[in-house]
Amino acid sequence: MRFPISIPLSLLLIQAGLSTQQQELKEVEEDLPEPQSLTEQKIKVSLPEALTAVNFKSQLHSKKISLVEFYSPYCSHCKHFAPTWESTYEHNHEYFTDANIGFFQVNCVESGDLCSEQEIAAYPSFRLYSDEAVVLKEYKGERKEQSLVKFLRKNENQEVGTYTDLTKFLTVNEFLVKAEAVSDVPEVYVFLPASSTFETIDDLVKKTHYDVDMVNQIKLISDKLDTYIINRRENQAIYDKFKPNEDDGRLTFYLKVPGRSVLSMFKYRLNENDEQFLESFTTWCIQMISIAQFPDISNLAIFGPTSTMNPMNYLPAELNYDPSLHYENTYIFFYDPETTFEEDLQILEHLLVTFSELQNVRFYKSSDDFKYFLELQKNVIQANFRDIPDEHFNEYQFIVDSITSLPTLVMINPMSPVLTMYQNFGSTEIRDFYRVSDWIKETNKPLIYDFYRQNHELWDDPNSLVVLQVVDEYNELLPALKIAKDYQYLLKNYQYDRLEVERKIKKDDLESFKKSPFYNINDYVRKTIREIYPLNQNFKKVKFAYLFENETSILTDFGLNINSRVYKTNDVIIVDRSTQFYYESTPALATFSLVNSPSDITNTLLALNEAKDFPVLPLLRSSPYGGSLRFMDNLHKFGVRGYFFVIVVVVCAVMLNRFRKRTRSSHSGPKYGILDDPTKFD
Template identity: 25%
Template sequence: MLLNALALGLIFIARFFVTSQAADNSHTGIDDDFPDPLNAAQFDTEMSKHLHVVEFYSPYCHHCKALAPIWKNAWRNFRDEGRKLNISFAQINCVESGDLCHRERITAYPAIKLYGPNGFIKDFPLAQKRNLETLTNFARQEAMNADNFDTGFLKSQSHLLKGTEFLSLLAGNAEGPHLVSFWPSKNLMTTDDSSIEFENCDDCHSFQNTWTVLSNKLISENFTINHLNCESEMKICRELGFSDLTEITNHRADRSPHVVLIVPKKKAGNLFYYEGDEHTVRDYEDFARRTTFNAQAPTVSNDVLGQLISEPFQMKKSPGSPDGSIHIVFRYEPDTVVQEDFDILEHLIKPVSNIPNAYLHKSTDDLLSFSHELFKSMYGLINYNPGEEAKLPNEEFFSMSAITQYPTFFMFKQGSTIPNIFHGYSTTEMRDFDLITEWIEQDSLPLLNELTPVTYLKLLEYHPELYHFMAIQLVNTSTEAELSRSLDYIENFRLSAFDYESIRNDYLMETVAAERKTKDEAVRAMKAKHAASADIVKKMRDEITHEKGHRVLLTFLDLSTHDWLLAQAGLQPSDRNYRNGEVLIVDKKSCSTYVERDSLGEILRADTPFAVKDTLSRLSFPSRYNSDTIERVQIQGSNRVRFSVISSISEHGFVGYVLILALIVFAVRVPKMLRKISNARKYRSRRDTTGLLGKEKSKD
């Protein structure tokens, strides 16, 4: 008995010891080959070799413990790929290496940061969840980001700007574009000075590196890069709305540098604020270049437009690159245009620049004929099937869509033969800023849009009243062979969209013709009944609205990087494995169903343009077909509920949103009202039973 008890005791102690060790090592995940945290000496040596994604943690931190298995899984899954990309994951235990963490300005755990041979580069985005996909995608994208390579030898080309100099530039004395950053500092002479301590500005040190790289990139393009100390130039910073950089009013609030652009050749309207959510070198470059371009709105010819539209589609872009260019062209007649007509361009600089990869131009070329040639070329592309009857351009539809007078706006997109013409019937429309920006915004997406965790909801919720369906082309760029096949699928996908557009044109024209017929019959009936002339004329003047809906939003998703997104969006049952070339179609209006099979019940694929075109047509225009044979699949999980609620509210328009607002206000105020009623009742009850001296109230 004693031996048995002793044996059981030893087993218990051994298990306790193993469990304790496992718990102690739960963050670093020490097992076979998972690396130990780096110490200070190892850190400097390792960082000098290549790019690293580094986690600074404390073994006593609850969030760090929760991240531990995720971090270990990311290290294991990305290890081989990381070797090829020259980037790896590393950890620092801030209890064991406190001096190192202090040196690297670690103030919270866990802190995930990107380092290169020349030191700290940037933080892992705070807005992103920390999971396997986001960690590995961050490493993958940063490994391919050219801005992260060999920046240590760069010296900042930014020049310190005094307040009077800034005001001179603002007065219209700039000879070229000036990109200016504003800092919560008093004596920042050069923006690469790492000895400066910024108070309540966690982003300042990473932004120093960004600004150094940016200044070296843009200086060769006639940009002047400047910086200004807001603690020295308080009045200017406050006038610009940067009061938070002049002094600390809330010690809990974090601060960040601000950036503005001053464009040349303008004495007014020459200042533009950077208002983007991202703060990478690429984002600031794009802001500076396109805003400067759009402020000039250079003249463009039909030949140049043709080249811009026909640029080939690039699937494997650098991280963050836009999906395709958009060109908005102000077309005017030199002999009849007046200066007031050009004023609208000044107001469009900012909204157009806020659209990714959108450019503003002027032109005196015959854009109407150019648009007509594009329209006809679309029909040349969609006559791909010799077994089908030849498809001819619907000239009546084009004429209806092209009714306008000059000046007006045209919109062209890379890879698209579908022109878009603003209906400027009079001076009133051409000087209506809201009307023009609405026209631009409703068609401000490229022909093809990449689906990512960041863009999915934005695209799904983008104007469902116009874009009834979102078609998703699944691609795979993991190998050269898969990439080549993906490009073929994308081309068929694009042709199917043009083919669908021809059917949509016919449908819209038939709808207009039916409304015209109904109107004519009503006028004839009124005449037969000898109705009053005024009533007949009023009926004849009834406007026939041209429907703008039944559009399809074209997207693609790379299975090699974001295959998990389909399950998260409720589009992938547990037993479904998607493959390169397959196509999904999501109902944007209801956000509750999607389609994965064609009318024959086969998996929908883009091996040819026909199946996708046919499926889209049957979904959008069921009355044109004998029966609805398209099977719809329910979107699974909480996403379906969320999207259905959003859709239900949207369907009721303004009234729906007012009702929701009223319910929110009601929900907030009801508890307060109930408390007041309860307190009043208690007060009356006390007044009814006792007087000021606590005696029972006398009865009459």
């Protein structure tokens, strides 16, 4: 923290031009210190003394937690980082003192024995220690002041001291014995690719390159669930079955749920950049343990007025969390016990693998009256969309969306009342694992994405519209969430209206065909079956995303800020991934805003899906032109071919002009007829 220099009030008044008395100015000037002493008055904050083998443990014992940098004075990266380390301590030493946090360094040239003891392999290395001198975490984040402070604030209140290690190392033979057993409690299996054998998890840290933080997380997992560690490379068959697909050097985590053997374990999709690994893994384990029981919610009336299906509960009054991460979609397997066969229920066991690859999901089965559920769902939709202008509930459209045979699957999004159903029209369709699995993966999406963190998921779909809102806090996303659910409803209505139009066209064609003297129903069928109606077109998916105002610089990487515009909170950009264009306004608006123009955003989306006539103003992505040169986008969008065509046209025009001039000049002299100039005979 920088300390302000104390300056007399009269000096401040003089500097502001508020004092006109010469005598006061002289008095102040006499009291004013020399420029050198101003620098001397600034409180110098010295870095703590470097740790050595002598004082290492005693210094760490005196602090709640300590961040230690291991460096070499000959390391170029260390030299480059040194000013950041010093400024971090200078600006935050009061916080470190109040929180009893240590901020130390170890010179690995002067204290080589200590660095060797701590097994430091690279410089600089950063480790977070407990007051017992136990490594809690390795810091591998950005080497910036705010990142270091954020890391310490996040970890200052965590449990410190030596973690209790309840893990058990299994030999291959012990693992094979457990593979045949069915346990009554959930068990976690961690598979190592290492070739050495270990007796304790701390021994694992010392002999391998594994991240200390990850190993400590395993210790914490062992405190909650029975945890076993197996070396994959001791047995080739085990190695082949449990090696990770991405990287042979990774740890792999498997969960065995109660009532099943090891051979039907579920793999956790490890994200090594997950700062909340323990929380994410624990949540996933709870999710899988619950789903594997196939809980039956029949007769529980979960869709009543007091349940989470309350029509007015979809969008919260306030949003203080990240909706791109914290969402929970619910899948319900509806079946009729009298008409459902054992083969229909076998799909559930296979779907466990699909659910194990997903986060934020619940699964239930129910034999409740499906018609009653649909009636409740219809009431929910009516309650949520009655405020949309010029729209009314279309019962026929609802029937088209909900018609199915049982058993079937229904997905309930906690923030959208729009019905999402796996429409099953035959016994083979609900038994098709790949089709059902693909439907689950496709529907288990957040209603809104974080563009900065999840842009690859948005950009990978070439047939989509991305609605990107600039925000300053999560609560500002509520209008976007409302537009998202409204748009789903409006597009479904449009699809049904188009269906009605096509039905009428077919009906009129049939009546006209019947009046023909050569009427033959077979000819009519052959004629119409080959016709492709617009109803069959694939509408572009609409994906909603947000971007914090201080992150908008990333837009230039995607060619979305060709005007160097300064985007503000609530500004909206609509990107058409199927074309080269994006939209940030309409001809009547300077900018899109979720506060000032929500209906224009919805209408633009419908227009881009050819579902409504509405004027749009396209901007070419990655265009080098702006302002008055915007018309050049019509050429630039064709790339090299466009410019080559213009060059050819210009060259042809120049050559044609020269040819015309040459032709004109050849006919501009006197005309003498066939005998040429008669004077030549004189």
